[in-house]
Amino acid sequence: MSDSKTTSKTLTLDELSVLMNFHYAKEAWNKEDTAQVSIEYDNEYKDFLITTSEKEVREGRISKLQAEITAWADGQIKSLYYANKNVNAFVLTFADDVLSIELGFESEDVAS
Numbered sequence: 001m002s003d004s005k006t007t008s009k010t011l012t013l014d015e016l017s018v019l020m021n022f023h024y025a026k027e028a029w030n031k032e033d034t035a036q037v038s039i040e041y042d043n044e045y046k047d048f049l050i051t052t053s054e055k056e057v058r059e060g061r062i063s064k065l066q067a068e069i070t071a072w073a074d075g076q077i078k079s080l081y082y083a084n085k086n087v088n089a090f091v092l093t094f095a096d097d098v099l100s101i102e103l104g105f106e107s108e109d110v111a112s
Protein backbone atom coordinates (compact mmCIF):
# COMPACT_ATOMS: atom_id res chain seq x y z
CA MET A 1 0.00 0.00 0.00
CA SER A 2 1.40 3.39 -0.91
CA ASP A 3 1.86 6.10 1.64
CA SER A 4 0.40 9.10 -0.21
CA LYS A 5 -1.18 12.24 1.12
CA THR A 6 -4.12 14.02 -0.40
CA THR A 7 -3.88 17.78 -0.21
CA SER A 8 -6.86 20.01 -0.78
CA LYS A 9 -6.24 23.11 -2.88
CA THR A 10 -8.60 26.01 -3.10
CA LEU A 11 -8.87 28.00 -6.33
CA THR A 12 -11.13 30.83 -7.39
CA LEU A 13 -13.09 30.36 -10.61
CA ASP A 14 -10.82 32.97 -12.24
CA GLU A 15 -7.69 31.02 -11.25
CA LEU A 16 -9.23 27.77 -12.47
CA SER A 17 -10.19 29.37 -15.77
CA VAL A 18 -6.69 30.76 -16.37
CA LEU A 19 -5.06 27.43 -15.47
CA MET A 20 -7.39 25.50 -17.78
CA ASN A 21 -6.78 27.98 -20.58
CA PHE A 22 -3.03 27.62 -20.08
CA HIS A 23 -3.29 23.84 -20.16
CA TYR A 24 -5.16 23.94 -23.48
CA ALA A 25 -2.84 26.57 -25.00
CA LYS A 26 0.22 24.59 -23.89
CA GLU A 27 -0.94 21.67 -26.04
CA ALA A 28 -0.24 23.79 -29.16
CA TRP A 29 3.29 24.70 -28.05
CA ASN A 30 6.40 22.52 -28.24
CA LYS A 31 6.29 20.09 -25.32
CA GLU A 32 10.04 20.13 -24.71
CA ASP A 33 10.26 23.94 -24.86
CA THR A 34 7.37 24.29 -22.40
CA ALA A 35 8.50 21.69 -19.87
CA GLN A 36 9.06 24.70 -17.60
CA VAL A 37 7.26 28.00 -18.03
CA SER A 38 7.09 31.07 -15.84
CA ILE A 39 4.86 34.06 -16.58
CA GLU A 40 5.10 37.16 -14.40
CA TYR A 41 3.01 40.26 -15.02
CA ASP A 42 4.41 43.66 -14.02
CA ASN A 43 1.38 45.82 -13.24
CA GLU A 44 3.43 49.02 -13.06
CA TYR A 45 4.82 48.70 -16.60
CA LYS A 46 1.99 46.53 -17.96
CA ASP A 47 4.40 43.95 -19.38
CA PHE A 48 5.43 40.34 -18.87
CA LEU A 49 8.54 38.40 -18.00
CA ILE A 50 8.35 35.04 -19.74
CA THR A 51 10.84 32.25 -19.16
CA THR A 52 10.69 28.82 -20.74
CA SER A 53 12.85 25.74 -21.00
CA GLU A 54 13.85 26.65 -24.57
CA LYS A 55 17.51 26.03 -25.25
CA GLU A 56 18.10 28.08 -28.43
CA VAL A 57 17.10 31.59 -27.30
CA ARG A 58 19.62 34.31 -28.07
CA GLU A 59 20.41 36.71 -25.24
CA GLY A 60 18.55 40.00 -25.51
CA ARG A 61 16.01 38.51 -27.91
CA ILE A 62 12.50 37.19 -27.51
CA SER A 63 11.65 33.85 -29.09
CA LYS A 64 8.53 33.11 -31.11
CA LEU A 65 7.32 30.90 -28.24
CA GLN A 66 7.86 33.68 -25.69
CA ALA A 67 5.91 36.05 -27.97
CA GLU A 68 3.05 33.54 -28.23
CA ILE A 69 2.97 33.04 -24.45
CA THR A 70 3.03 36.81 -23.94
CA ALA A 71 0.09 37.21 -26.34
CA TRP A 72 -1.78 34.43 -24.52
CA ALA A 73 -1.13 36.00 -21.09
CA ASP A 74 -2.15 39.44 -22.35
CA GLY A 75 -5.38 37.90 -23.61
CA GLN A 76 -6.05 36.47 -20.15
CA ILE A 77 -5.50 39.90 -18.54
CA LYS A 78 -7.84 41.51 -21.11
CA SER A 79 -10.53 38.86 -20.60
CA LEU A 80 -10.50 39.52 -16.88
CA TYR A 81 -10.56 43.28 -17.50
CA TYR A 82 -13.63 42.89 -19.74
CA ALA A 83 -15.24 41.07 -16.81
CA ASN A 84 -14.59 44.22 -14.71
CA LYS A 85 -11.61 42.68 -12.90
CA ASN A 86 -8.43 44.75 -12.92
CA VAL A 87 -5.46 42.45 -12.44
CA ASN A 88 -2.59 43.69 -10.27
CA ALA A 89 -0.85 40.33 -9.76
CA PHE A 90 -0.47 37.51 -12.26
CA VAL A 91 2.18 34.84 -11.81
CA LEU A 92 1.80 31.45 -13.43
CA THR A 93 4.41 28.71 -13.31
CA PHE A 94 4.53 25.26 -14.80
CA ALA A 95 7.31 22.84 -13.85
CA ASP A 96 7.49 19.09 -13.26
CA ASP A 97 3.89 18.71 -14.47
CA VAL A 98 2.66 21.03 -11.69
CA LEU A 99 0.84 24.32 -12.29
CA SER A 100 0.74 27.17 -9.79
CA ILE A 101 -0.89 30.55 -10.00
CA GLU A 102 -1.06 33.83 -8.12
CA LEU A 103 -3.85 36.04 -9.35
CA GLY A 104 -4.73 39.29 -7.61
CA PHE A 105 -7.15 42.08 -8.37
CA GLU A 106 -7.27 45.76 -7.57
CA SER A 107 -9.64 46.61 -4.77
CA GLU A 108 -13.07 47.68 -5.91
CA ASP A 109 -13.59 49.71 -2.73
CA VAL A 110 -13.90 53.39 -3.47
CA ALA A 111 -13.46 55.89 -0.66
CA SER A 112 -16.33 58.33 -0.27
